[in-house]
Amino acid sequence: MFSWSYVLVFFLGTTFTILAEFQRMHSERDKDERMAKLHYESIRDDLTGLLNFRAFDKEINSLSHDVQDNDTFIGVLDIDxxxxxxxxxxxxxGNIILSDFSKRLRADIHYNFDPHCAVYRFGGDEFSFVISTSKPQNMIDLLQKFENYYKTHPVTISNGTKVTFSFSCGITRHLVGETYNKALERADKLVYQAKKNGRGQIVVDDYLKEKTNNNNIDH
Structure with missing residues (x-):
């Protein structure tokens, strides 16, 4: 004898199973999205959205194996x-200036070297970039244009005041076999040299001195 009760039980059981599976999938998707968001936030600077120091090793390792004929260069910039x-x-x-500086730095570097580049803020007014290229002169030309831009284009802050500033920059080539932090330390020392020499200038290592020919660079 046919019983509707069996049909109802089967229907309800199937429905509950489908709902439970849907809820599980939805929960896993939410978890994945939360994890992705947490990862994104963990490697990004809160103020500027640039990559932070946590992302440095991973990004530079990827770029250093990017193109066989390219050299990898590390630059450090510090607002004077x-x-x-x-x-x-x-x-x-001050945050307005940092935000303006970071947006333009990232835009200029990525426009010219994307996807063979990364831009970072390590904290305060210290920024860094990694560029993989076979044409370092193009990199130097870009940084000089960037330097000259802020010397002639002040940033307007909240009260309408226009603030002009400069930055000091050190650039070095990452050497095969050395740690990335070692190259970063070398770039840092070049920044200090730029500041000691009067600020508002770019100082490069011996390799870039040989490969570039612009007299406005302090070697």
């Missing part, structure tokens, strides 16, 4: 007298 800017105009206005 940034503490004075903060003390004079306040930290919120």
């Amino acid at each position: 007298h940034f503490k004075k800017i903060n003390d004079t105009y306040g930290h919120l206005n």
Whole structure:
């Protein structure tokens, strides 16, 4: 004898199974999205959205094996007298300058070298970039244009004041077999040399001195 109760039980059981599976899949998707968001946030600078130091090793390792004929270069940039800017105009206005600087730096580098590049903010007014290229002169030309831009194009802060500033930059080639932090330390020392020499300039290592021919670079 046919019983509707069996049909109802079967229908309800199947429905509950489908709903449970849907809920499980939805929960796993939410978990994956949360993990992806946490990973993204863990390697990004809160203020500028640039990559941070946590992402440095991974990105540079990828770029150093990017193209066989390319060299990998590491640059460090430091805004000159940034503490004075903060003390004079306040930290919120200092953040406006950092945001403007980071957006233009990233845009210029990625426009010219993407996907063979990465741009970072390590904290404060210290930025870094990694570029994989076989034409270092193009990289130097770009950085000089970037330097000259901020010397002639002030950033407008919240009260309407236009702030002009410069930055010091050191660039070195990553050597085969050395740690990336070692190359970063060398670039840091070149930045200090740029500041010691009067700030607002780019200092490069001996390899770039031989490979580039612009007299405006301090070697």
